[in-house]
């Protein structure tokens with residue numbers, strides 16, 4: 001990858017490569033756009049096949065955060081970190097402390113939280129070195145692990161998508177295929193089970209599958225069988241790029257609504273599912289519950305206020321479908337338009353010179 005070409009093409013601000021030999025930390029912090037405020041986005045720990053793949057993932061995820069935070073109405077820009085390594089075997093306390101110091105060195109341009117492969121305990125270690133971290137334990141006045149709130153937001157967004165596709169937002173009797181039953185999806189399955197939906201699940205982790213089978217009477221299928229299930233709704237809740245040339249012809253679902261980031265391999269895949277009449281709840285909108293929740297910490301966490309805002313994902317998804325129909329564009333384009341128009345409006349309204357700028361980190365809600 002030609003890094004500067006790629007950064008210029010997608011208008012990235014900054015890429016920070018962090019290395020600490022003692023702890024084995026190899027982290028990449030990508031900051032996409034800070035027009036709206038400091039970049040907020042989680043830290044993913046994953047076993048990447050190559051350094052290039054890790055950099056590409058950090059960059060793609062950071063851009064997604066710019067759009068997510070903008071569409072959610074947050075005064076925050078977009079960034080993300082990936083740490084190269086196996087979260088089950090390669091973690092140690094010093095790694096996260098060293099990482100915390102790299103974040104501190106950015107002086108508030110980037111704020112982190114959990115993502116795939118990182119936990120509340122990891123955030124607590126980062127918090128020993130910097131205040132620019134959210135999703136730390138409740139004892140620090142924080143909101144804790146964002147996954148359950150992300151799941152609540154996905155559930156609300158799925159209801160809105162069901163209304164668009166089936167004329168009712170009731171999920172009773174609907175069959176939902178859930179790909180990946182990790183932190184977010186397990187709680188999502190709880191909501192769906194309670195709402196009377198039938199679940200088909202898959203995961204590369206057999207224990208995670210068994211847990212969902214035992215708790216919700218879910219039907220388990222192999223990982224490559226999940227796309228072709230005869231279901232009403234497909235909920236991708238594992239990793240990205242799963243809506244692609246190979247999977248689209250297999251899909252029978254009328255709705256795609258799940259937590260995974262970067263679900264469309266390429267924009268053309270969003271066009272294709274639109275042409276097929278599949279109702280797609282744009283990933284970064286439906287999965288914005290976690291970031292809305294942790295962002296609330298920046299003004300002193302209030303769970304009631306945060307959850308009310310997360311429930312608003314239903315309305316945002318409805319609004320996106322309305323723009324999609326009005327302008328005859330796929331829903332992912334409608335979501336991008338919503339985010340880009342907000343960033344442009346805020347940039348214009350904040351363009352005049354000020355001697356001492358007020359920081360979003362010191363603003364009260």
Ligand SMILES: NC(=O)C1=CN([C@@H]2O[C@H](COP(=O)(O)OP(=O)(O)OC[C@H]3O[C@@H](n4cnc5c(N)ncnc54)[C@H](O)[C@@H]3O)[C@@H](O)[C@H]2O)C=CC1
Pocket residue numbers: 114115116117146147148150179180181182183184185202203204205208223237238239240259260261287288290291
């Ligand atoms: N945790 C959060 O609050 C948020 C998470 N997300 C996104 O939601 C997705 C899930 O996040 P978490 O639940 O936190 O992660 P997680 O790591 O707890 O769960 C992901 C699950 O997917 C499984 N998986 C991985 N590859 C798979 C494959 N090829 N087929 C089937 N299963 C596979 C894993 O074994 C794991 O159980 C990720 O894309 C994440 O970026 C987005 C917004 C917020």
Ligand SMILES: CC(C)CC(=O)C(=O)O
Pocket residue numbers: 040041042043068112113114115135146150261287288290291294
């Ligand atoms: C705080 C996290 C849940 C934010 C993030 O990284 C995401 O939404 O993907």
